[in-house]
Amino acid sequence: KxxxxxxxxxxxxxxxxxxxxxxxxxxxxxxxxxLPAIKIQGGLEKFPLEFAGWRGRSEFVDPEIVTLSGAEASFSGFYTKNDHDQVSLYLGYRSTAFLSNENFFHSPNVCLPASGWQTIEESTHVVTNVPAFGNIEVTKMVMGYLGRKSLVYFWFQTKDKATRDKAVNRFHLALHAIRRDNTHDLFIRPITPLQPGERIEVAEERMDEFVREMMTALLQFLKDKQYEER
The missing domain is CATH 1.20.5 (Single alpha-helices involved in coiled-coils or other helix-helix interfaces)
Structure with missing residues (x-):
């Protein structure tokens, strides 16, 4: 008792x-x-296609898909490095700290299976030594599609907080709003293909390196391009 x-x-x-x-x-x-919206000069589609040895090309994202995902703007790009490392990057962006009447970002553990992907494995992974954030806990998934496997990371991120959990992201946004500490909100999802016979640890090393180097480019891009809409 x-x-x-x-x-x-x-x-x-x-x-x-x-x-x-x-x-x-x-x-x-x-x-x-x-709270004024935090916009990006030229739009999120101007995110750099070259950084830290990665070279990319932008990919079209259907505006209807962007809206349904809960984002206001998006960027999709396919990056390569050293002629063999490959990573696809998706960024979803919201310009305000909290919009109670709007959908929040949809997680890929829901939308990817709906697109025909099969979830083979799902777990938590920590990316260490990420610029400005230290360690970031992300959702890690091994996905299968048409007989091939890919490694997927995703997380949610305000200007100074990152989390794999959508509910925690909402809490972070609420704290920003109450403190009147204006912020954007980002959904970040890199994907790398697993080569035949490749160990998952090798793919994780590739993805972790990409996340660190992408974050440096992302933080500089936002610093240079963001402005508050008045």
């Missing part, structure tokens, strides 16, 4: 959590509408 003091403590924690959530919702409803 649970001791009375422990039970009272649990009730008090639940009560305080509920009060905090109510305060968050109330504060958001009053404050977030005044």
């Amino acid at each position: 649970t001791p009375p003091n422990r039970m009272n403590g649990s009730i008090n924690k639940a009560f305080l959590t509920s009060i905090c959530l109510l305060l968050i919702v109330g504060a958001l409803s009053m404050s977030t509408q005044a």
